[in-house]
Amino acid sequence: MPMEPDAGPAHRGPAVQDRYPDDFAWCYGCGRHNPAGLHLKTYPDGDETVTVFEPRPEHMAVPGFVYGGLIASLIDCHSMATASLALYRRDGHRLGDPEPVPRCVTASLKVDYLRPTPLGVPLTVRGRVVELGQRKAVVESELYAGETLCARGQVVAVLAPPAMTPGPAGAERRPG
Numbered sequence: 001m002p003m004e005p006d007a008g009p010a011h012r013g014p015a016v017q018d019r020y021p022d023d024f025a026w027c028y029g030c031g032r033h034n035p036a037g038l039h040l041k042t043y044p045d046g047d048e049t050v051t052v053f054e055p056r057p058e059h060m061a062v063p064g065f066v067y068g069g070l071i072a073s074l075i076d077c078h079s080m081a082t083a084s085l086a087l088y089r090r091d092g093h094r095l096g097d098p099e100p101v102p103r104c105v106t107a108s109l110k111v112d113y114l115r116p117t118p119l120g121v122p123l124t125v126r127g128r129v130v131e132l133g134q135r136k137a138v139v140e141s142e143l144y145a146g147e148t149l150c151a152r153g154q155v156v157a158v159l160a161p162p163a164m165t166p167g168p169a170g171a172e173r174r175p176g
């Protein structure tokens with residue numbers, strides 16, 4: 001049976017971030033072109049999305065626990081990708097289609113830190129769209145360490161204006 005292009009993370013098709021336009025793929029959290037970035041990858045999983053990331057020792061808050069800013073970054077980039085995928089699907093596309101996935105920017109990011117997040121284990125972020133507008137999506141994401149729910153985010157994503165270009169024309173692009 002042919003592999004469904006967005007049938008879920010088990011199939012390891014393209015990640016949402018693999019399909020952002022090149023000019024918009026420099027984000028510190030998830031830009032595939034940013035050599036110093038975290039390179040987060042978000043995959044569809046049915047009506048949800050999933051990102052798995054194992055924090056490094058330098059992502060420490062206190063020994064043994066993850067820095068809250070990293071947790072916010074995971075929820076932010078994962079939720080943007082979730083919103084982008086929902087807008088892409090709403091336009092009739094599936095991940096793997098040749099058209100690039102539209103890029104969203106974060107309008108609002110709220111994170112509830114429910115319990116300390118341990119270092120040394122992979123973290124899983126799961127997200128779902130709870131409101132989809134013409135240019136806007138509201139996404140709820142949950143971050144787990146193993147089976148333990150450690151943080152929950154609510155994020156408002158807005159479609160980036162298509163005509164805008166990042167940085168001066170012709171300039172060499174640098175991350176940051």
Ligand SMILES: CCCCCCCC/C=C\CCCCCCCC(=O)SCCNC(=O)CCNC(=O)[C@H](O)C(C)(C)COP(=O)(O)OP(=O)(O)OC[C@H]1O[C@@H](n2cnc3c(N)ncnc32)[C@H](O)[C@@H]1OP(=O)(O)O
Nearest residue numbers: 024027103104105106107108133136156158160161164166
């Ligand atoms: C890196 C900065 C990029 C800035 C943009 C550059 C151009 C795009 C180029 C390339 C895109 C790729 C870039 C990669 C990005 C990587 C991810 C990040 O790190 S993002 C960085 C942090 N985020 C910002 O810096 C956004 C700054 N804010 C804004 O630019 C505007 O406020 C923006 C675009 C978010 C909205 O402005 P409006 O004038 O286009 O649209 P309105 O009408 O105000 O809002 C649209 C809908 O969103 C709701 N909304 C807006 N702000 C909200 C808020 N704070 N809370 C709740 N809802 C909000 C509104 O109520 C409205 O909802 P209703 O359609 O009426 O239902």
